[in-house]
Amino acid sequence: MKQKEENREDVRRIGWVVLVLATMLTLPFIGMGHFYTRGEPREALVAMAMLDQGNFILPFFQGEFAFKPPMLHWLVALFSMPQGYVSEMTARLPSALAYIAMCYGFFVFFSRRYHVGKVLIATLVLITSFEVHRAAMTCRVDMVLTAFMVGGFLFLYRWKERGYRGMPWLASLMISGAILTKGPIGAILPCAVMAVMMIVDGEKTKPVLKALLKVALLSSVLPLCWYVAAYHVGGDRFLDLMMEENFGRFLGKMSYESHENGPFYYFPILLSGLLPWSLLIVGSLFAIRWREVGMPKFKAVWSRFRSMDSVMQFAVVASVLIFVFYEIPKSKRSVYLLPMYPFLSLAIANLIVWLLQEHRRIFKAYAVTIVVVGVVFSVALIALHAVDLSFLGDSRSSRRLALQLGELQKMPMGVAYVLASLMPVLVAVAIWMRRKALNLYLWLAVGVWVACYMSLDGVLNPALKNCVPDYYFAQKVKVYQPDGRIGFYRVGKEEPAYAAVFYLDDKVMPYSEVSAMPETGYVMLREANKERFEEEMSAYRCREVARTDNEFTSFKGNLLLYKYDKR
Template identity: 35%
Template sequence: MKLLFRNKYFWLLLLVCSFTLLPFLGLSDFHTKGEPREAIVSYTMLASDNWVLPTNMGGETAYKPPFFHWCVAVVSNVYGAVTEATSRIPSAVALIIMTMATFVFFAKRKGNKIGMITALTAFTSFELHRAGANCRVDMVLTMLTVCAIYDLMRWYEHNMKGVPWIAIVLMGLGTMTKGPVGSIIPCMVMGIFMLMRKVNFFRAFFTLVAFGLLSLLIYGAWFYAAYRQGGQSFLDLMYEENIGRMTNTMNYDSCVNPWPYNFLTVFTGYLPWILLLITTLFFVHWNFKKRINLKSIWSRMLSMDNIDLYSLIAIVSIFVFYCIPQSKRSVYLMPIYPFLAYFIAKLLVWLSDRQQKPLRIYGGILSVLSTLLFVVFVLIKSGIAPLTLLGGHGKHAITNIATMQAFANIGSWWQYVLIFFTTIIGFAWWRYQKRHNGDKLVYGIIVLTFALYLSVDGVYTPAALNVKSQRAVAGCIDRIAPESEGKIYEYIDYAIRTPGDKPHFFELNYYLNNRVHNFYKEKPQSGFLVITHSDYEMCVDGFKKQGYKFKFIKNWAEFDMDLYQFNK
């Protein structure tokens, strides 16, 4: 441990990751249903002092165990409010912790160079970087899962003596983040590895089952407490989310995709590094006449050193595991990303020693991209590019024009600094790659990648995403319909008919400080109603038969949202 804290690479990595990620967490407003849905759970925890199974104003309870929401609530309580930044800090810290753990794990076993490149490659993969700046449970779960896998290898290397309490605690927190999958995956990876290293089946099986059961103790305690509050509806929800999702017996469809979808998500999720792999393919000698010999492949796998085999098992087993359920999302596969980064790091080192042309081409692609971003920014800022450049019709045209206007309005001095820094690094690449070879080419590419992320995270992404947010709509509703004049209700017809993951106006509810109630459940006498135009046209006659009278107040066409005042 003392040697670790004396390692200059460790502190450099921590500084770079923190500086690249943390300053920009609060720049983007919530613009999807996922982030505000999680944030409002933490808001409700603090408001109601219910840390087991809080229920928001609309009657919604969390679909996942509460560890992530505890983290958001604790950070937000220190700050004084649940904000976009405070709700994203747990994910950002989780990404940084996992990056540091990745460096430590591989540097200890493969050297500082491999450890550093592996950690930086994982950190700059699109999927992990995006998840690290989101208020969702997935990045925290990924960190806990990956770190548990690392610690189980430490336990194996110590001749499987004692109990890996760190891994057990990490798995326990993983189950408290998203259910038993937080324990299943680390045990599965280590179990397959132990069997391939010819550990007795019964020893491997019962040992890992014991570790898994120990990790479920805290989850079991929370489960009982939550059942005491939620009763049968809580049990039904947990069955759907855990058993039903894995056995394809859910009462509703949730992110249903065929198994090839997982290949697509990894392909896009590992941008920009996937471009390097594609470039390298053109410089590899392929022998298509050679037959595939499965026995030879198996023998080569068994002859791998422990870290190579363990990393390969983690990639393959987790990938296959998430091909089983119908529900598939790109974030499910994030635990394989650090292990993919290890093999990419080995490829980068090999290329730097033997075949540098793919590195130079790939660096050139990133350099051109940084230049194009600058050119497009100048064209928009100067007014040469018309606001209608992105095209579209109806609400899409409104959003696209607003996006162009947002780019044109970029004007903070530090944003200009980021833009020019990225552009300068991009131009400098052409001179740099002519003067340097070997490892310096790899580190030059990594610097260029980080420069791109700085401008994308700090300038372009917030401008593009904030126009999609309902924050301004919520502010307008709050002025038109203050709390003193009545409660705000939502009505979504599909939410009444669907048995499972019900849609709500999550963004609106967050920015209205959890003021949005459920019209269908509460059947109020008066107040304000938020409803889509199509739902109003379909349901207004039925409402009037119940004695309701409506007064139209305002419409937001870009969000297909109407506001009415009603009484009965």
């Protein structure tokens, strides 16, 4: 009894470490850096429209209603209410909190059902995987969706442990959140995983269908309320867009290009998303005796799967189904596979333990590689301040790189900058000094990579984000029109310049026809549309008064500001 209490206390302490680590890697940095892509400000603008209009069902922004499920936007609006406006930090906060909750919940759940040491390693793998960390730092739906879906998976597994008795309230609540974040996919995958697990456990058809019906009905109540309310506001137009977004995307029948990629797209993407641990996976191939490895037979694979611990069976089923499901449609993005990462991290944890026990040299080489990468990264961040960037040349990519590194050079070389840059080196030295008390190579690999993230998010990423000119263009516009109320000349179905619109407080009015514009005022347009605009404005006096500092905007082109008035 005393031993169990001590074990619980150890798990509780480790849980606090996981919570602090996940928090430390996100919350201090999410407010650093402007929006620099199209996606982040687009999501933030929906939350901004909700607050401005008081419409939390189907708000209008930039001439369209926001037809996608609103969970992320609700959370952004909620976190923005105390300060009265949407900022970069409050916009990214839901993703960061979802990441923290998912990592902590993953550890707590599996530490009660699997080897605690392996679960800790798996949690560290999850926390430090590149794709997971990247999604945690952005204002997009992906991390919020992943947290809800993973929560649904885990609570459904707990319901399985209880023999599917009663009602799966918590699982259904998580799945409802997933549906309200991304749509029906939030329910399809958890239900599919549960159905396959029931079949693996030998359940008959009737209990499987009964369990699926329970989950489907409970999970649909809250989302259905929003869908009905949204249809009441948006009518058939909302229904058409919703059907296209969910089913058209899956069937490859979108009316616009939607991240179409080939069947092998996910293999290299998964390896890059699992960095730095994918390097270890590749390195472990040298530990396999390939001459003894033949073509695996189905019976042998099935027998090995059946002999696994129930937790690992669950992880395998979830990983395979997620991968296969997202492999089917033409529309493929790296973030679609995010729900796989918690379950893959369990497999990687087993690989790490095996290498530490059986092939320590391989893991040692991996850890040394990570340390070298960390040291080189630290030295580069400091040395770049003394580099003349003119050697990069004058090509478009060279000019963009020079612009990004030039923004880094503008940062004052103070104590804070040096300490942040040298974080990987300092952590490596600290772990080396405690090498007798720690599993040296494991903690070197984890600690130095964590420190690299802190240097990346504290020093390099803000420079990369802040060199994008959309924010600075918006400040120029406010010199001429302080309240930000200007027009935006758009051609056809051209997207708004979301980042500039966000920094102009969503006061930009889109126009596709000159005749709809006021007789005098200011209008923003893409440089690519300049000639067409001037032709259509022949009845007006027009002059260009401002433009972006460079063409490396969030949409990869210059923005212009024109002053116009009728002749």
